[in-house]
Every structure is written in structure tokens, then in C-alpha cells.
Amino acid sequence: MKTAQERAEEPPGRRLNSKSSPESITHPNPAPATTLLKSRQKRERSQFHVSERSREFLRKFYPDASIDEWNDWRWQNRNRVRTLADLERMIELSPDELAAIKRHTGALPLGIVPYYASLLDPKDPMQGLRRTVVPVLGEFDTSRGENEDPLGEDSHSPVPGLVHRYPDRVLLLVTNFCSVYCRYCTRARMVGSVGERAVRKTDIEVALDYIEQNTVIRDVLISGGDPLSLDDDRLEYILRRLRKMPHVEFLRIGSKQPVVQPMRITPALTRILKRYHPLWMSLHFTHPDELTPEVAEACARLADAGIPLGSQTVLLKDVNDNVETMTKLVHGLLRNRVKPYYLYQCDPISGSAHFRTPVSKGVEIIRGLRGHTTGYAVPTFVVDAPNGGGKIPIAPDYVAGYEGDDLLLQSYDGGTYRYPDSGRQLPTLKEDAS
Numbered sequence: 069m070k071t072a073q074e075r076a077e078e079p080p081g082r083r084l085n086s087k088s089s090p091e092s093i094t095h096p097n098p099a100p101a102t103t104l105l106k107s108r109q110k111r112e113r114s115q116f117h118v119s120e121r122s123r124e125f126l127r128k129f130y131p132d133a134s135i136d137e138w139n140d141w142r143w144q145n146r147n148r149v150r151t152l153a154d155l156e157r158m159i160e161l162s163p164d165e166l167a168a169i170k171r172h173t174g175a176l177p178l179g180i181v182p183y184y185a186s187l188l189d190p191k192d193p194m195q196g197l198r199r200t201v202v203p204v205l206g207e208f209d210t211s212r213g214e215n216e217d218p219l220g221e222d223s224h225s226p227v228p229g230l231v232h233r234y235p236d237r238v239l240l241l242v243t244n245f246c247s248v249y250c251r252y253c254t255r256a257r258m259v260g261s262v263g264e265r266a267v268r269k270t271d272i273e274v275a276l277d278y279i280e281q282n283t284v285i286r287d288v289l290i291s292g293g294d295p296l297s298l299d300d301d302r303l304e305y306i307l308r309r310l311r312k313m314p315h316v317e318f319l320r321i322g323s324k325q326p327v328v329q330p331m332r333i334t335p336a337l338t339r340i341l342k343r344y345h346p347l348w349m350s351l352h353f354t355h356p357d358e359l360t361p362e363v364a365e366a367c368a369r370l371a372d373a374g375i376p377l378g379s380q381t382v383l384l385k386d387v388n389d390n391v392e393t394m395t396k397l398v399h400g401l402l403r404n405r406v407k408p409y410y411l412y413q414c415d416p417i418s419g420s421a422h423f424r425t426p427v428s429k430g431v432e433i434i435r436g437l438r439g440h441t442t443g444y445a446v447p448t449f450v451v452d453a454p455n456g457g458g459k460i461p462i463a464p465d466y467v468a469g470y471e472g473d474d475l476l477l478q479s480y481d482g483g484t485y486r487y488p489d490s491g492r493q494l495p496t497l498k499e500d501a502s
């Protein structure tokens with residue numbers, strides 16, 4: 069017979085299927101506990117903020133659903149916009165969008181939860197958020213240098229669902245499911261694939277065993293798909309297994325759920341997350357329109373649980389590729405206790421040319437932020453080098469050269485300043501700036 073400890077370490081799916089489960093013996097009638105839990109969950113859902121915009125959307129497109137259902141993240145998943153007919157009900161599709169949706173097959177399907185659909189402009193196909201989630205024909209054109217796996221993740225995958233590129237850290241992919249599918253997704257080749265939750269439990273076990281056996285791994289980034297789309301039990305099982313490995317010092321979760329489905333950040337979830345510190349979280353924000361009262365509440369719940377929050381934003385043409393939009397976004401993030409962490413050059417996945425800006429655009433945006441606002445608001449601009457080169461930072465150059473032993477520096481507002489640099493020269497600079 070298994071010990072209680074062994075049973076606790078079994079994946080939830082397996083435990084629930086076990087006929088010899090001790091729960092069935094010691095709690096022959098679990099109804100009262102279940103009822104209590106359900107009423108607690110209902111009370112917590114009713115306390116979550118619902119904006120007037122969401123209420124109006126709910127009344128218009130889901131008249132039979134209640135606010136309680138709207139605030140239930142599982143209801144949101146069950147009612148995702150998946151088909152042309154669903155989407156046509158909500159927005160006026162452009163001929164380009166219409167043709168793209170009709171033509172689409174395979175991975176990275178259409179998928180938008182009702183909450184996020186409520187943020188889309190029903191009339192304007194060029195609205196930033198709409199461009200990120202509604203397919204267009206540009207997705208079907210492959211340009212120079214684009215491919216399905218631009219970061220070479222598959223070639224650094226020793227076991228399914230795990231990428232091990234750097235000695236001390238790994239990327240653990242725990243699901244292929246996302247509540248919303250971003251049209252520029254680096255993992256478009258795998259997310260939303262047939263069956264969606266196609267990362268099998270046995271694969272996760274193999275990946276966890278790999279981490280357990282490789283004691284040089286001190287940092288695990290849990291990603292997907294979206295790991296917060298897993299049920300609480302499943303997520304906690306993974307966190308618990310990892311936390312029990314003494315060499316794993318640092319856990320991170322990469323997620324867009326707090327942005328696209330803020331009601332997923334339930335008190336029950338934050339109670340779980342709190343148990344596995346140090347746990348950090350990278351949130352995927354794209355545009356200031358995502359900074360709603362609901363998202364503010366989700367971020368506050370995570371921050372109050374002691375989770376340091378960083379944002380990773382992909383630079384996207386005609387979505388967020390200007391200083392004004394990016395300034396609004398980074399200021400809004402700080403107000404919500406999220407540090408703008410990385411600004412990514414868009415990866416060259418197949419069919420991404422319509423999203424990609426020149427690299428110089430990212431440098432221009434950082435130049436427009438640095439010095440003009442607090443340093444906490446300025447992310448690091450990086451190109452994730454194709455074929456596994458990793459994140460390479462690219463920054464504006466503020467060094468004007470040397471004059472004698474003086475280093476000449478350019479300030480954010482164009483002034484030139486001298487620093488006595490004892491004659492030691494930065495390797496790439498000429499001796500005399502004149």
C-alpha cells in the first residue's frame with residue numbers, strides 16, 4: 069500500500085482515478101465539503117471586479133449567462149470564440165480577416181476568451197489588440213529567414229516538453245493550451261495543436277525526472293502554452309515536485325492569463341502560489357488597452373501574494389511600435405506593480421512579416437524612454453537570436469567617444485558631458501572624437 073506521502077506526490081489525474089484512494093474510504097460522503105468549497109468559490113467570484121464594459125458585452129452576446137459565470141475562468145474557456153460564426157457575431161470582419169479565418173487549418177487556431185473579445189474594437193481591424201488575435205492573410209506568407217522554430221528550441225530538447233539550452237536553467241512546457249492565441253506566437257508550431265492539451269502527463273513526468281536528475285539545474289521557467297491554464301491541482305503538483313528538488317533554487321512562471329483572463333487569478337490560486345516561493349512571474353503584456361480594472365485586480369492579487377512581477381512585451385508593427393504607446397504601457401505596468409522587463413524584437417516565425425519592425429525601431433523606443441521616465445519603466449530590448457543564440461540586448465549608444473582622457477557622453481536630451489576616464493578606452497572607440 070502507498071504511503072500518504074507517495075500519494076501526495078502522484079499527479080492529480082492519476083490520484084483521482086485510483087479506486088483505492090483513501091478519500092473514498094475516509095470521506096464516504098464528501099458532499100458537505102464540496103458544497104462549502106463551491107459556495108466559497110462563488111463568493112470569491114462575486115467579489116471580482118466586473119467593469120461596465122464587460123457587463124454590457126455579457127448582456128449583448130451571452131444574455132443567458134450570469135456575472136458569476138463570467139467571473140468563472142472555466143466558463144470563459146468553455147465559451148471561447150473558436151469559429152468564424154462566433155467572431156462574426158461580435159465584430160465586423162474585414163475581407164482580409166474573413167479570408168484568413170476561412171483558409172486557416174492546423175496549429176495556432178482562432179481562440180479568444182469572451183473577456184478578451186470584449187476589449188476588441190468591433191469596427192476597426194487596425195486596432196492593436198484586434199491585430200494580435202484575429203488572423204489575417206499575412207500569416208500565410210513566409211518571408212526570408214522565417215521558420216517554424218526560429219529559436220531552435222526543438223534541437224535543445226533532450227526530452228519532450230523541456231528545453232535545456234543553458235546549463236543552469238530549463239524551460240518546462242506543461243501545456244499546449246492558451247485561452248487566447250496570439251498570432252505572432254513563437255511557439256505557433258505547437259500551441260493549440262489538435263487536442264490542445266497535447267502535452268501528456270507522462271511527458272511531464274519524464275521532464276520532471278530529467279530536472280530531478282540534473283542537479284546543475286537551479287532555475288526552472290514553467291511555460292507552455294499557458295501554465296496558468298492548468299487546473300490548480302495539476303499546477304500545484306508540478307510546483308511541489310520542483311520545490312522538493314534541493315538544487316532548484318528559483319521558479320518562474322511565464323503567463324498571459326492575468327492579462328487575457330484575469331479572473332483566473334483566484335484567491336485559491338494565489339494561496340497555492342504563495343507556498344512555493346521564491347516564485348517569480350513573467351506576464352505577457354502587449355498594449356496599454358490591456359490595463360483594465362480587472363487586470364489591475366489580478367496583478368494586485370499576485371503582488372500581494374509576494375510574487376515579483378515582470379512584463380515581457382513583443383514589439384509589434386502597428387500595435388505598440390511607437391514611443392507614446394510604449395510609454396503608456398510601461399507607466400501603467402508600474403502602477404500595477406509590474407516591472408517592464410524585456411521588450412522583444414518579434415521572432416521570425418513563419419508568416420510574421422506583417423508584425424515585424426526593423427530592429428532600429430526598438431532602439432528608437434528605448435531612446436524615447438531612457439531618461440524621459442524612471443529607469444524602472446525601461447525594459448531591456450533584446451533580439452532572441454535565431455537558432456539558439458539566446459537573448460542579445462541591443463541598446464542605444466550614448467557614448468560619443470574620447471577626447472584625451474575624457475569620455476564624452478551624450479545625455480538623453482542631446483547634451484554632451486565629459487567624464488574623466490583615466491585614459492582607459494572602451495575597446496570599440498576611437499581615441500579622439502573630433
Ligand code: SF4
Binds near residue numbers: 245248292293294324
Ligand atoms: S499566450 Fe503565449 S504561448 Fe499562448 S499563444 Fe500567446 S504568445 Fe503563444
